[in-house]
Amino acid sequence: MKDVKTKILLVLSRSLSSSDGGREALIIDFIKRMSVYCDISAAVFNTKAEVEQDIIISHKNNGVSTTIVLAKPGLPSMIKNVAMSRGAFQEALFFSKYNLRKIEAFVKCEGISAVYFDMVRLFKYAEGVKNNTAAKVVYDLDDLLSLRYDLFARSNLTPVQVFGSYGKFIPIILSKVLVKKILPVILSYEAKKCREREIAVASIADVVLITSPSEKEIYQKFTGRQESIFTNFPIVNVREAIVGPGKVGEKELVWLGNNYVAHNIEALEHLISSVLPKATGFTLVVAGKTPAEFVERHRGKDYVQFVGFISCVDVLFRPGKILISPFKFGTGIKIKLLEAMSSGVAVVTNDIGFQGIPHGGNVYFTPCSSDEEIIDRVHKLTSDHSYLYGWLVEQRKVLERHFSRSYEKNIVLAIKSS
Structure with a gap:
């Protein structure tokens, strides 16, 4: 029966x-x-x-x-x-x-x-x-929204971070009053x-x-x-961190996300305008839906390539690739980071990117505290095989213990x- x-x-x-x-x-x-x-x-x-x-x-x-x-x-x-x-x-x-x-x-x-x-x-x-x-x-x-709103109430937020794309249309004086004076009170109450x-x-x-x-x-x-x-x-399929003897990370960095979302587009802007110019010799492939005006503004930069929406992440996520996510704000687990980790991509991010991802006891795979530390780690991942291998092993263990x-x-x- x-x-x-x-x-x-x-x-x-x-x-x-x-x-x-x-x-x-x-x-x-x-x-x-x-x-x-x-x-x-x-x-x-x-x-x-x-x-x-x-x-x-x-x-x-x-x-x-x-x-x-x-x-x-x-x-x-x-x-x-x-x-x-x-x-x-x-x-x-x-x-x-x-x-x-x-x-x-x-x-x-x-x-x-x-x-x-x-x-x-x-x-x-x-x-x-x-x-x-x-x-x-x-x-x-x-x-836990109580944690999210308490963090927002204590943060120095911008109108775009609070209102998303609508923040551009709110008069600057009004938005500053709302964000600096009124919103922290509301967020504290909501928390x-x-x-x-x-x-x-x-x-x-x-x-x-x-x-x-x-x-x-x-x-x-x-x-x-x-x-x-x-x-x-979403349960991720954890793959073995396969990096051949002597192989190091590629200097072609990757980014994947819906770039119409406020926390994604602000992180991408920071990556392109502030981080990459200091990372000599690296290029960036940007995948995901991206506003046309953003693409046009950065089209002249020879170290950035926009490929738009991709239906299969396997063409982007391969062992040895490096994904950088210098988030400026946002809370909760970023699913794209887990997907990249499961594919053997080295994920380099800060404490915001690590929210919800346990990392206690790790030596390599830990949050970066500054742009300079992000760049330093990317250089190590592309020059030191043992460093790359240790990083990928720790990522895999995090997935196996907590997300599988x-x-x-x-x-x-x-x-x-x-």
């Missing part, structure tokens, strides 16, 4: 129909892994004003059997939510009793065993489902409220998911909860347990 799959409903704050990396890609990967054991439905907010049928078709292609589209609350409802809420500001942008009743009705009608919630912003929905249905709660916190919600999740959720192994340990410490907490990230185990079976067992 064929086993009946466990029914899970994913409640998501965004559709997956226009994924270009980022959070959407992580969720699509989770669906693929869980669909072996589960029949997956989704309830999603149409935050991008997409045609509903397009959302449903796209989700079906990604392994979702049924999709219900939720309406984002209107401005009056958001204002009311803010006034009455004891939670984070972001919860007010998504909660409505109508949507909650719609989710609860679907859970009861379809016999859903567990409901997955995406990030802190959907906490009130999880609380309602826990109180009003028999379904288990699987809560994916992604990154406090997110921490309260993260602690509450430990009480109401049957399963807690966190992207970073490092943040999982932090979460366990401040909540006191140890059981049914799993890391959730998948927990779908554990999640399903926790859902099925009484």
Whole structure:
């Protein structure tokens, strides 16, 4: 007799129909892994004003059997939510009793065993489902937003770092007031409220998911909860670090990312304008979608080549290649760095790039503290075989210890347990 799959409903704050990396890609990967054991439905907010049928078709292609589209609350409802809420500001942008009743009705009608919630912003929905249905709660916190907002509140951010590309259109005087005076207060408040919600999740959720192994340990410490907490990230295939005797890293450096994202384009700008001019003899291949005006501005530099979007990273990521990522801001695990590491590419980055990547006990593969240190390490990787080999071995061990185990079976067992 064929086993009946466990029914899970994913409640998501965004559709997956226009994924270009980022959070959407992580969720699509989770669906693929869980669909072996589960029949997956989704309830999603149409935050991008997409045609509903397009959302449903796209989700079906990604392994979702049924999709219900939720309406984002209107401005009056958001204002009311803010006034009455004891939670984070972001919860007010998504909660409505109508949507909650719609989710609860679907859970009861379809016999859903567990409901997955995406990030802190959907906490009130999880609380309602826990109180009003028999379904288990699987809560994916992604990154710990309390840590992210606390860091932002204490950082000297620029308008572009805060508002992304929209920062260019906000008058400079207004943006400075917002960023320097008002935003730190808001972020400090949001950090406090997110921490309260993260602690509450430990009480109401049957399963807690966190992207970073490092943040999982932090979460366990401040909540006191140890059981049914799993890391959730795309599992990488770890390859042997093959570098032949005497071989050293190549002087053609690589960069891969969606360069429309604020933290990527700012890091790439810094790499091209400030780091590479000091790294004599090196060239850079830039892969990924990149704004046309950015490409045009740097077209005259003979040490940079833009190749655009590539469908297969194997043409870029080969053992002996070196990837430099001097991030200026951003939080959480950078999946492209893990992909590069798994291919035997030496990843050179700073403490921001290392967020979520454990490196305790490493000698070679550790964060760089300055541009000068980045350049020094790149020179060593291209001149010293033992240094390159030691670096790649440590990368492989980090992947094997922290990023090569998948927990779908554990999640399903926790859902099925009484």
